[in-house]
Amino acid sequence: MNKIILSITAFLFSFILKAQLTSAAPYCTPVYPSPSTYNMLQDFKIGGVVIQNFGSMGAYGNATTTFKYYNTNTLPTLAIGTGYSFTVDFFNVNDIEPIYFAVWIDFNNNNAFETSEIVMQNSNTTNVALPTMGGAVTPVTKTITIPTTATTGVTRMRIMRASNDSNPYSAYSSTYSLTSCSSTNLNAFGCMYDFNVTIGPSLANPNFDKEIYNVYPNPVTNNLFINSTISNAATISNVQIYNQLGQEVMVSDVKFGNSINVSELSNGTYFAKINIENEVIGTIKFIKN
Known part of the structure; x- marks a missing residue:
């Protein structure tokens, strides 16, 4: 799978310093012999x-x-x-x-x-x-x-x-x-x-038949469509959209021919998990710009 460099502006994980553990157990606890240490x-x-x-x-x-x-x-x-x-x-x-x-x-x-x-x-x-x-x-x-x-x-x-x-x-x-x-x-x-x-787990599903299900346009600016190339494809229950940190940013009930409005998402790479009868059957990557 191609390497993906994250570009995330919608979410900020900034943690305030708190009293933290000084023991790493069950890992080894690294402590230097002298007190001559400081934050670098x-x-x-x-x-x-x-x-x-x-x-x-x-x-x-x-x-x-x-x-x-x-x-x-x-x-x-x-x-x-x-x-x-x-x-x-x-x-x-x-x-x-x-x-x-x-x-x-x-x-x-x-x-x-x-x-x-x-x-x-x-x-x-x-x-x-x-x-x-x-x-x-x-x-x-x-x-x-x-x-x-x-x-x-x-x-x-x-x-x-x-x-x-x-x-x-x-x-x-x-x-x-x-x-x-x-x-x-x-x-x-x-x-x-x-x-x-x-x-x-991997965001990609190598067994997913991308010839049956696809998303368009890709890249997308406003409305994302999920389509099936065959007439008897199973009905989609919902679509979960995740960012590259694995965070769920949207869930949408969508039918073939209908669209998901993704205009509020920040620009970047996302993954659409397609659910059939509440079971994930595949994931498709798309780009929002």
């Missing part, structure tokens, strides 16, 4: 949607919490086989520079973050420091496709920005990868955040 991440986005604003940058040397589990914030449903644009915005710290970052998603839901589950990091996203001492801040964006082997249901995502665990003061290496758990180096430092994320 400005925010995290999926598409244009702010998932978490982490607040202001912390001060180096403060005894702040090295880890937070945002257990009350659930990320939007990510469908298997679909591509999503992930963006991490950094602060330009002016002291000892932690130049590595990584994002993991526990796709197999085994309560561990494995190397194969790193979806963003320096070595596969951008091969430069992030950013250099007091330098310009450059958001890092990558399209992540949810693998077909992922286990559906609620799992965990971890975001980390930190120094080299082995030698925090060593020169930058484009091949170095952070580990997802605690550092044993007394001088290492960083910040780490966990989120719940739901992996959903």
Whole structure:
């Protein structure tokens, strides 16, 4: 399935910082040996949607919490086989520079973050420091496709920005990868955040006969029609329309030859789930412009 980069303006997931868990159980809880840690991440986005604003940058040397589990914030449903644009915005710290970052998603839901589950990091996203001492801040964006082997249901995502665990003061290496758990180096430092994320079933249905059911016009501006190419096709019960975050934005009872008014939807890609006798028989992608 082609990768899809989200462009969402109608919905804004902006969460206010709250008292969060400092234990990641049943996952490993990453805690650095020294209290010299602070917030180095400005925010995290999926598409244009702010998932978490982490607040202001912390001060180096403060005894702040090295880890937070945002257990009350659930990320939007990510469908298997679909591509999503992930963006991490950094602060330009002016002291000892932690130049590595990584994002993991526990796709197999085994309560561990494995190397194969790193979806963003320096070595596969951008091969430069992030950013250099007091330098310009450059958001890092990558399209992540949810693998077909992922286990559906609620799992965990971890975001980390930190120094080299082995030698925090060593020169930058484009091949170095952070580990997802605690550092044993007394001088290492960083910040780490966990989120719940739901992996959903594929939005596409490879067994759906698109020669029988189709939508038009596509792209659509105002009225979307659902048509059948055969005279004895089963009657549609209703059509559910979802955005790329898996959120239901509309339900319509529609008959062949009638239309669904989608003019109020924001421009972007949507999925129309067609129900026959209250059972989903297929999904058709369409573009609203």
